Amino acid sequence: MAGGGAEKPLMRIHGIGGRISVYQDRVVLQRRGIFFTLVNLAFHLEREMESEIVLRHLTAVHFVRSLLFVQFLRFSYAGCPEPSGHYLRDAFAENAFMLSLFDNRRLVKVLHCVSEAALRSGAQLAVRP
DSSP states (O other): OOSOTTOOOSEEEEETTEEEEEOSSEEEEEOOSHHHHHHHHHHTOOOOSEEEEEGGGEEEEEEEOOSSSOOEEEEEETTOOOOOSOHHHHHTSTTEEEOOSSOOHHHHHHHHHHHHHHHHTTOOOOOOO
């Protein structure tokens, strides 16, 4: 689950939620850093430190917005955690990734990169009009 050894990712970015790497067949979410550790300790979220999501299993990629809190991506696939309604638990779920408190333009680029790679790998993504 180390995220591809010598394989070069299509896209990789670092943020307050850790690092996200998009490969041709998967997305690897690595949660590390002081922000993640502090929130995890303060709220006892006890989340996975690393998640690997196979792109062909994706059914949707959601950009979750909030007026008061940081925005994040949530990946949907069979067996993924359902949204709990608790913002921090959802933002730190094994199928979610946060980037920044303010500027999330790079997160939107990741959303598009993941969606395109998932469609190329045969995923049946839900499309909203």
